[in-house]
Amino acid sequence: MPDSGAYIILGALLFAVGMVGFLARRNLIVMFLSTEIMLQGVLLNLVGFDRMYPSVDGQVFGLFVLVIAAVEAGLGLGLVVLLFRRKGTLDSEVWATMQG
Amino acid sequence: MTTGLVYILYVLFAAAGAAVLLAMPRPDGGYVRSGFVVGVGALAGLLALCSYTFMAPHASNIFFYFFAAVAVLAAGRVVTHPNPTYSAVYFGLVVLSVAVLLVMERAEFLAVALVIIYAGAILVTYAFVIMLAQQSGAAGPDVRSREPFMAVLVSFVVMGAIAGQVGEVNRLPANLPTVQTAPAVMADVPVGSKPTREVGNTLAVGQSMFDDYVVVVQLAGLLLLVAMVGAIAVSRKQIPVEEVGPPPPAPGTIGRQVPPF
Numbered sequence: 089m090p091d092s093g094a095y096i097i098l099g100a101l102l103f104a105v106g107m108v109g110f111l112a113r114r115n116l117i118v119m120f121l122s123t124e125i126m127l128q129g130v131l132l133n134l135v136g137f138d139r140m141y142p143s144v145d146g147q148v149f150g151l152f153v154l155v156i157a158a159v160e161a162g163l164g165l166g167l168v169v170l171l172f173r174r175k176g177t178l179d180s181e182v183w184a185t186m187q188g
Numbered sequence: 189m190t191t192g193l194v195y196i197l198y199v200l201f202a203a204a205g206a207a208v209l210l211a212m213p214r215p216d217g218g219y220v221r222s223g224f225v226v227g228v229g230a231l232a233g234l235l236a237l238c239s240y241t242f243m244a245p246h247a248s249n250i251f252f253y254f255f256a257a258v259a260v261l262a263a264g265r266v267v268t269h270p271n272p273t274y275s276a277v278y279f280g281l282v283v284l285s286v287a288v289l290l291v292m293e294r295a296e297f298l299a300v301a302l303v304i305i306y307a308g309a310i311l312v313t314y315a316f317v318i319m320l321a322q323q324s325g326a327a328g329p330d331v332r333s334r335e336p337f338m339a340v341l342v343s344f345v346v347m348g349a350i351a352g353q354v355g356e357v358n359r360l361p362a363n364l365p366t367v368q369t370a371p372a373v374m375a376d377v378p379v380g381s382k383p384t385r386e387v388g389n390t391l392a393v394g395q396s397m398f399d400d401y402v403v404v405v406q407l408a409g410l411l412l413l414v415a416m417v418g419a420i421a422v423s424r425k426q427i428p429v430e431e432v433g434p435p436p437p438a439p440g441t442i443g444r445q446v447p448p449f
Contacts, residue, residue, distance in 0.1 A: 093238065093241065093354045094238040094239075094252070094256075095289075095293070096351065096354045097197075097234060097237075097238055097351045097354060098238075098256050098259070098260070098289075100347040100348075100350055100351035101201075101204065101234065101260050101347070101351070102259065102260060102263055102282075102286075103343075103347055104201070104204070104205070104343045104344050104346070104347035104348070105208060105260065105263045105264055105266075105267055105343075106263065106267070107339070107342070107343035107346075107347070108205075108208050108267055108336075108339050108340050108343045108344070109266065109267030109268075111334075111335070111338075111339035111342065111343065112212060112267075112333045112334055112335060112336045112339035112340070113213075113267065113329075113330075113333055113334070114329035114330070114332070114333070114334050115272055115328070115329045115330050116329075117272045117275070117276075117314065117317060117318060117321070118266070118267070118272050118275050118330070120314075121266055121272075121275050121276065121279050121314065122266070122267055124279065124306070124310065125263050125266060125267070125279065125282060128259075128263075128282060128283065128286045131286065131290075131298075131302070132286060132289060132290075135290055135293050135295050135298065136293070138293065138295070139293070143396075144295075144389075144392050144393050144396045145396065145400075146295075147295045147297065147298045147389075147393050148393060148396050148397050148400075148401055150295070150298050151297075151298060151301060151393070151397070152404060152408055154298075154301060154302065154305055154306070155408045155411065155412065156411070157305075157306070157310065158305055158309065158310060158412075159411055159412060159415040161310045161313055161314070162313065162415060162416075162419050163415050163418055163419050163422065165313055165314065165317045166419045166422045166423045167422060168317060168321065169317055169320055169321060169423065170422065170423065172320075172321040176323075177323055177328070177329065178272075178321055178323055178328070178329055179328065179329035180329065181329065181334070
C-alpha cells in the first residue's frame with residue numbers, strides 16, 4: 089500500500105510554521121499570510137491522503153478549501169483595510185483593549 | 189513509526205522550532221542567519237527521516253526533497269521577515285512549491301487551480317492591500333514579535349505530536365470497509381467492459397465533483413456570492429452626516445431647470 093507519510097509530515101511542518109506566524113507576529117497582513125500558509129499545509133495533507141485509496145476525494149476537498157481561502161482572503165483583507173483606516177496602523181496590538 | 193524514530197522526529201521538530209524562534213524579528217536585529225542554518229539542518233534531518241521510513245515512490249525523487257525544502261524555508265521566511273511585502277513575495281514562492289508537490293502527486297488540476305487562484309488572485313489582493321495600508325513611521329508592528337517563545341512552543345509541540353502519529357495507520361484493523369470512490373485516473377466506459385483509454389485528472393476531479401458533491405458545489409457558489417456581497421458592504425465608505433451633499437431635486441422638477449431651445 090503506498091504510503092503518504094512524507095506528505096503528512098510536510099503538511100504538519102507547514103502548518104506549524106503558519107501557526108507560529110499567526111500567533112507571534114503583530115502585523116495584520118503577515119498574520120493573514122500565516123493563515124494562508126496553514127491552509128497550504130492542510131491542502132498537502134488532504135492530497136497526501138489520496139495516495140492510500142484510489143480516489144480523488146482529497147483533491148475535491150482541497151478545491152473547496154481553495155474556495156474558502158479565496159473567500160476568506162477577500163473578506164478578511166477588506167476588514168484589514170477598514171481597521172487600518174480606523175487606527176492608522178497595521179499593528180494588531182492597538183486592538184488589544186481587554187486589560188488583564 | 190517505531191518508537192526510536194518518533195523521538196528523532198520530536199527532536200527535529202524542536203530544532204525547527206528553535207530555528208524559527210531565532211529568526212523572529214527583534215528590536216536588536218534578530219539572529220536570522222543562525223536561525224537559517226539551524227532551520228536547514230532540521231529540514232535536512234526531517235527529509236532524511238522521511239526517506240528512511242516511508243516507502244512512498246515519490247518521496248525518493250529528488251524533486252520532492254528540493255521543493256519540500258523550498259516550501260518550508262520560504263514559509264519560514266514569510267513568517268520571520270520584517271517587511272510585509274517580502275512576506276507576500278515569499279508566500280508566492282510557497283504556493284508555487286506546493287503546486288509542484290501537487291503535480292508530483294498527480295493532482296494537476298488542483299495544482300493549476302492553486303497557481304491561478306492563490307498566486308494569481310489572492311497574492312495580488314494582498315499586494316493591493318499592502319499598497320493601500322502603507323504605514324508611515326519607523327516603529328511599526330514588525331519591530332518586535334509577540335511572545336515568540338510561547339508561539340513556537342505551542343505550534344511545534346502540537347504539530348510534532350500530530351506528525352509523530354504518522355505510520356500508526358498501518359496498524360488499522362483488516363476488516364475496515366473499503367472506500368468506493370472514483371480512482372484518480374478513470375476510464376469513461378461503462379462498468380463491466382474493458383477500459384479503452386484513461387481520462388485525465390481534470391475529468392476525474394470534475395466527475396467526482398459533479399457526481400458525488402453537487403450540493404457542495406452549489407453551497408460553494410452560494411458562499412462566494414455571499415462573500416462578494418459582504419465584501420462590498422463592508423468596504424463602503426461611511427459618509428458622516430455633515431458631508432451629505434445638496435438634497436435631491438423634488439420629483440417632477442428634474443429637467444425643468446434647463447431652458448428649452
